[in-house]
Amino acid sequence: NKGNYEHYMQKEIHEQPESLTTTMRGRLLRGGSSKAKSVLLGGIKDHLKTIRRSRRIVFIGCGTSYNAALAARPILEELTGIPVTMEIASDLLDRQGPIYREDTTVFVSQSGETADTLQALEYALENGALCVGITNTVGSAIARNTHCGVHINAGCEIGVASTKAYTSQIVVMAMLALAIGSDTISSQARREAIIDGLFDLPSKVREVLKLDQELKDLANLLIAEQSLLVFGRGYNYATALEGALKVKEVSLMHSEGILAGEMKHGPLALVDETLPIVVVATRDACFSKQQSVIQQLHARKGRLIVMCTKGDAASVCVGGACRVIEVPRVEDCLQPVINIVPLQLLAYHLTVLRGYNVDQPRNLAKSVTTQ
Numbered sequence: 064n065k066g067n068y069e070h071y072m073q074k075e076i077h078e079q080p081e082s083l084t085t086t087m088r089g090r091l092l093r094g095g096s097s098k099a100k101s102v103l104l105g106g107i108k109d110h111l112k113t114i115r116r117s118r119r120i121v122f123i124g125c126g127t128s129y130n131a132a133l134a135a136r137p138i139l140e141e142l143t144g145i146p147v148t149m150e151i152a153s154d155l156l157d158r159q160g161p162i163y164r165e166d167t168t169v170f171v172s173q174s175g176e177t178a179d180t181l182q183a184l185e186y187a188l189e190n191g192a193l194c195v196g197i198t199n200t201v202g203s204a205i206a207r208n209t210h211c212g213v214h215i216n217a218g219c220e221i222g223v224a225s226t227k228a229y230t231s232q233i234v235v236m237a238m239l240a241l242a243i244g245s246d247t248i249s250s251q252a253r254r255e256a257i258i259d260g261l262f263d264l265p266s267k268v269r270e271v272l273k274l275d276q277e278l279k280d281l282a283n284l285l286i287a288e289q290s291l292l293v294f295g296r297g298y299n300y301a302t303a304l305e306g307a308l309k310v311k312e313v314s315l316m317h318s319e320g321i322l323a324g325e326m327k328h329g330p331l332a333l334v335d336e337t338l339p340i341v342v343v344a345t346r347d348a349c350f351s352k353q354q355s356v357i358q359q360l361h362a363r364k365g366r367l368i369v370m371c372t373k374g375d376a377a378s379v380c381v382g383g384a385c386r387v388i389e390v391p392r393v394e395d396c397l398q399p400v401i402n403i404v405p406l407q408l409l410a411y412h413l414t415v416l417r418g419y420n421v422d423q424p425r426n427l428a429k430s431v432t433t434q
């Protein structure tokens with residue numbers, strides 16, 4: 064049921080304030096006068112000790128689910144102190160990469176049925192690793208076959224392009240970081256700030272959704288382009304990859320997410336007056352580096368669309384004309400949840416304007432159950 068919306072993708076983008084609320088329901092404890100704020104993930108609480116003792120955390124997934132894990136990786140590393148590595152499920156299988164008994168492997172999948180991810184799970188089970196699932200589908204193969212896990216509870220997602228599952232996955236993995244790191248006293252203040260940020264997140268997503276018309280206008284400008292680049296780094300490298308994935312899979316426009324730190328190692332050669340480039344430059348520890356990336360792209364006459372924190376338009380656009388998307392600021396590690404929304408809206412509007420099938424892009428299936 065699409066309700067008042069024309070497409071499931073549109074509905075699912077706009078219901079993110081609610082889906083995020085259900086994802087967090089019953090899992091954030093506000094703390095009392097003497098009790099600290101904390102996180103309770105019922106599905107993994109009995110395994111936290113084992114996870115804390117593991118030598119490595121390995122995230123495994125495909126497509127958007129992989130990107131969500133990439134967005135959460137920095138906060139996992141920060142709060143747990145455990146090395147976190149990333150695996151695209153098919154690539155882990157192609158290489159038969161090393162997985163050990165001392166590893167915690169985390170399988171991220173909206174459907175819980177993706178063939179590559181499921182096969183990687185069998186492989187990790189054979190190798191004796193602790194297997195944790197992060198799925199949206201109760202009773203799915205990945206939920207059943209993992210040792211423990213967390214349901215993201217985002218509600219049924221119908222559009223082939225994953226939107227609300229992505230933001231709920233990031234939130235669950237941020238909560239996972241909080242839960243694993245909860246025995247470290249020195250990061251208590253940081254954890255409480257993130258929990259406060261989680262409580263505020265649905266209202267901030269509601270705020271960023273108000274940019275809908277602005278993104279439709281931008282889509283109108285880009286309708287006939289061949290390609291769109293998206294630059295990001297740090298917490299928002301994932302935003303670049305996921306934004307580009309959304310644009311290419313539904314609007315059928317070539318798009319590539321680029322790690323901004325790699326700009327001079329190749330991508331800079333593409334820059335000219337015509338190719339549109341989105342640069343994610345919201346406030347965090349990487350902000351000044353992104354400012355310098357913007358200046359260098361300006362110097363090559365790049366056609367820039369800068370995503371920045373509300374109020375920063377003037378400071379990100381010095382010395383050149385550029386279009387700006389201003390988004391509300393949240394705790395740095397949660398910013399990817401906000402920043403993906405304008406790119407989801409852009410992909411959606413581009414698709415409608417270009418006349419393609421929004422909910423069932425050509426050649427794609429919602430759940431990829433064959434290899």
Ligand code: UD1
Pocket residue numbers: 104105106107195196197198201205206207209210211212213214215
């Ligand atoms: C559970 C109930 C929820 C109830 C709540 C009350 C279910 C599905 N969830 O939520 O309805 O309101 O208790 O306390 O009945 N699991 C995996 N792999 C996965 C995902 C989950 O093994 O990929 C396992 C978990 O380890 C857990 C169970 O499935 O044993 C349910 O997980 P989850 O729904 O996340 O647990 P709760 O949030 O505690």
Ligand code: M6R
Pocket residue numbers: 125126127128171172173174175176177180223224225226308312427429430431
């Ligand atoms: O169900 P899963 O999360 O395992 O699916 C993984 C990918 O197939 C999926 O995210 C795909 O990339 C989406 N179409 C992206 O929007």
